[in-house]
Amino acid sequence: MNKARTNPFNNIAMHGALILYTLIALFPVFVILINSFKTRKAIFREPLALPDADSFSLIGYQTVLKQGDFFLYFQNSLIVTVASLFFVLLFGAMAAFALAEYRFKGNTLMGLYLALGIMIPIRIGTVAILEMMVATGLVNTLWALILVYTAQGLPLAVFILSEFMRQVSDDLKNAARVDGLSEYAIFFRLVLPLVRPAMATVAVFNMIPIWNDLWFPLILAPAEETKTLTLGSQVFIGQFVTDWNAVLSALSMAILPVLVLYVIFSRQLIRGLTSGAVK
Amino acid sequence: MTALTLTNVNKSFGEVHVLKDINIEVEEGEFVVFVGPSGCGKSTLLRVIAGLEDATSGEVHIGGDLVNNTPPSKRGIAMVFQSYALYPHLNVFKNMSLALKQEKQSKAVINERVAKASKMLNLEDYLERYPSELSGGQRQRVAIGRAIVREPKLFLFDEPLSNLDAALRMNTRLEIANLHDTLAASMIYVTHDQTEAMTLADKIVVLRDGRVEQIGSPMELYNNPVNQFVAGFLGSPAMNFMPAGFVSEGDPRTIGVRPEDLRLQDDGGLSATVQHVEHLGGDTNVIAEAKGTQITARLFGQHAINQGQTVTLGYAPERAYYFDKEGHRV
Numbered sequence: 001m002n003k004a005r006t007n008p009f010n011n012i013a014m015h016g017a018l019i020l021y022t023l024i025a026l027f028p029v030f031v032i033l034i035n036s037f038k039t040r041k042a043i044f045r046e047p048l049a050l051p052d053a054d055s056f057s058l059i060g061y062q063t064v065l066k067q068g069d070f071f072l073y074f075q076n077s078l079i080v081t082v083a084s085l086f087f088v089l090l091f092g093a094m095a096a097f098a099l100a101e102y103r104f105k106g107n108t109l110m111g112l113y114l115a116l117g118i119m120i121p122i123r124i125g126t127v128a129i130l131e132m133m134v135a136t137g138l139v140n141t142l143w144a145l146i147l148v149y150t151a152q153g154l155p156l157a158v159f160i161l162s163e164f165m166r167q168v169s170d171d172l173k174n175a176a177r178v179d180g181l182s183e184y185a186i187f188f189r190l191v192l193p194l195v196r197p198a199m200a201t202v203a204v205f206n207m208i209p210i211w212n213d214l215w216f217p218l219i220l221a222p223a224e225e226t227k228t229l230t231l232g233s234q235v236f237i238g239q240f241v242t243d244w245n246a247v248l249s250a251l252s253m254a255i256l257p258v259l260v261l262y263v264i265f266s267r268q269l270i271r272g273l274t275s276g277a278v279k
Numbered sequence: 280m281t282a283l284t285l286t287n288v289n290k291s292f293g294e295v296h297v298l299k300d301i302n303i304e305v306e307e308g309e310f311v312v313f314v315g316p317s318g319c320g321k322s323t324l325l326r327v328i329a330g331l332e333d334a335t336s337g338e339v340h341i342g343g344d345l346v347n348n349t350p351p352s353k354r355g356i357a358m359v360f361q362s363y364a365l366y367p368h369l370n371v372f373k374n375m376s377l378a379l380k381q382e383k384q385s386k387a388v389i390n391e392r393v394a395k396a397s398k399m400l401n402l403e404d405y406l407e408r409y410p411s412e413l414s415g416g417q418r419q420r421v422a423i424g425r426a427i428v429r430e431p432k433l434f435l436f437d438e439p440l441s442n443l444d445a446a447l448r449m450n451t452r453l454e455i456a457n458l459h460d461t462l463a464a465s466m467i468y469v470t471h472d473q474t475e476a477m478t479l480a481d482k483i484v485v486l487r488d489g490r491v492e493q494i495g496s497p498m499e500l501y502n503n504p505v506n507q508f509v510a511g512f513l514g515s516p517a518m519n520f521m522p523a524g525f526v527s528e529g530d531p532r533t534i535g536v537r538p539e540d541l542r543l544q545d546d547g548g549l550s551a552t553v554q555h556v557e558h559l560g561g562d563t564n565v566i567a568e569a570k571g572t573q574i575t576a577r578l579f580g581q582h583a584i585n586q587g588q589t590v591t592l593g594y595a596p597e598r599a600y601y602f603d604k605e606g607h608r609v
C-alpha cells in the first residue's frame with residue numbers, strides 16, 4: 001500500500017476539504033428547505049433560524065397545492081425530462097457509434113458539425129425555433145420542449161460517447177461480427193453495456209438544465225396544461241409582491257424528482273466504474 | 280480440396296498499399312503460419328480472410344466458395360484474437376455458445392458442443408465464471424473454445440499467445456498443436472515469433488511489406504531461404520551476415536552462416552573478439568566482433584570462454600549461404 005495515501009493527516013485534510021465543499025454546496029438548499037416550513041414573518045425576521053413551534057407553518061405548501069394544478073406541472077416536467085434524456089442518449093449513442101466505428105468520407109467533418117452545438121448556445125435560435133414550432137403546430141405541446149431539449153443535449157452526448165466508444169476494443173466488436181451479431185446487436189448488446197458509465201454521465205449533465213429550464217417552457221409551451229414546474233412556480237413571483245412561502249415550498253418539492261433520478265444514474269455510474277476496473 | 284485460396288489479393292487504405300498481390304493456397308487440414316515483422320500486413324491479411332476488411336482487389340475462396348461479399352459469420356470461419364476479446368458481461372458458457380445461438384442451433388446441439396469443447400480444453404469447472412474471474416491462460420482457452428464450438432472450415436488465430444507469459448505460451452502452443460491433430464482442421468496462424476512459426480507450422484508464409492517473400496515447410500525455409508530476409512528471419516539466434524570479403528578478397532557478395540554452423544576452429548578463417556557470452560547450460564552463445572561486424576556463434580555444450588578473449592571461428596563451406604547486393608540468394 002502506498003504510504004502517502006494512508007497518511008492520516010492527508011486523509012483528514014482531504015475529507016475536511018470535501019466536507020467543507022459539501023456544506024457550502026448544500027447550504028442554499030438547506031436554507032430553502034427550512035424556510036419553506038416557516039411563516040412569512042419568520043422568514044424575514046430570522047432567515048437562518050430553524051422552524052420552531054411559533055414559526056412553523058405549512059402555509060406555503062397549502063398555497064402551492066391549492067393554486068394551479070401542481071401535480072400536472074410535476075408530471076409535465078417529468079415527462080419532458082425523461083423523454084428528452086431518452087432521446088438524447090439513444091440518438092447520441094447511435095451517432096457516436098457511427099462516428100467512432102465506421103470509416104466514411106467526411107467522418108471528421110461530421111463529428112465537428114455535431115460538436116458545433118457545444119459552442120453555440122441553442123437559445124440564439126429561439127426566434128427561428130418558435131417560428132418552426134408555430135409552422136408545425138407544436139406550440140403548447142410537450143413535444144416542442146422534448147424536441148428542443150433533445151437537440152440541445154445531443155452535441156455534448158455525441159462528443160462524450162464517441163470518445164468512450166473509441167475505447168471499446170476493436171477485437172471485441174470483430175469477435176462479435178465473426179460470431180454473427182448484426183451491427184445493431186453489437187451496438188445494443190455489446191457496446192452500450194460497456195459505455196454505461198459514460199451514458200450515466202451524459203444523463204446527469206443533461207438532466208439538471210432541462211429540469212430547471214424556464215426559457216423554452218415560457219416561450220414554446222406557456223399554456224396551462226403544458227406548464228412545467230419551473231414555469232408553474234413563477235405565478236408566485238410577482239412584480240410587487242412575491243409569495244415567498246409558496247415559492248420556497250414549490251422549489252423544495254421540485255428537488256425531489258431530480259434527486260431520485262440522480263440517485264438512479266449515479267448508482268449506474270458507480271457500478272459501471274467498478275465493473276470496468278477488472279478487465 | 281483446398282481450404283483457402285487467395286488469388287492476387289490487394290488491400291489499400293487510401294494511398295497506403297498494404298497487401299500486394301498475395302497468392303496463397305491452404306490445403307484441407309493444413310496448419311499454415313503467416314510470419315513477418317510487425318507492420319508487414321499479416322494481421323490485415325488475416326482480417327481480409329475473415330471478412331473484417333474487404334479486399335481492394337483479388338479473390339478469396341474458402342472451401343471452394345468465393346466469399347469476397349460474404350459477411351464474416353457466413354464464411355465458415357472462427358477467429359481467436361490476441362486480446363482474447365471475450366464478452367465481459369457473459370459467462371464462459373454464454374461466451375462459447377453465443378455464435379451457435381446466432382446460428383439458431385438447437386439447445387441440445389449447443390450443450391453438446393460446448394461440453395465437448397470445454398472437456399477438450401479443461402474448462403468444465405469454469406463454465407459459470409465471468410471472463411474477469413479467469414487467468415490469462417484460461418481466458419485464451421475460452422477464446423479457443425469459442426472458435427471450436429462453431430466447427431468451422433477454417434480456424435484463424437491472430438497472435439493468440441503474445442499476451443501470455445513464457446511458460447504458459449509454451450503450454451498453450453502445445454495445446455494448439457494437439458488441437459490441430461485432434462480436430463484435423465485447417466488453421467491459419469499469425470505471429471511475429473519465428474519459434475511459434477517453426478514449431479507449429481506445416482507450411483510457413485513469410486511476409487514483408489505486404490508481399491509474400493517465401494512459402495514452404497519450416498525446414499525448407501530454414502535450409503533453403505530464397506533471400507537474405509527469410510534467412511535472417513527464421514532461426515534463433517538469427518543468421519550471421521558478413522561481407523564475403525572477410526574470407527575471400529574482393530568478393531562483393533554477402534555470406535550468411537547460421538550461429539549453430541560456426542565452431543571453434545584454430546585454422547578457421549574468422550578471428551573475432553568476444554563481447555559477451557551467454558551460458559545456457561546446454562548451449563553457449565558467443566557474441567563476438569570481427570572487423571566491425573557482430574557475429575553470434577551457438578556452441579553445443581559448455582565452454583569456458585571469457586569476455587575480451589580472441590577466438591577463431593570456422594564453418595563448413597557447404598553450410599554458408601551467399602547473397603547478392605539486393606539480398607537475393609546466389
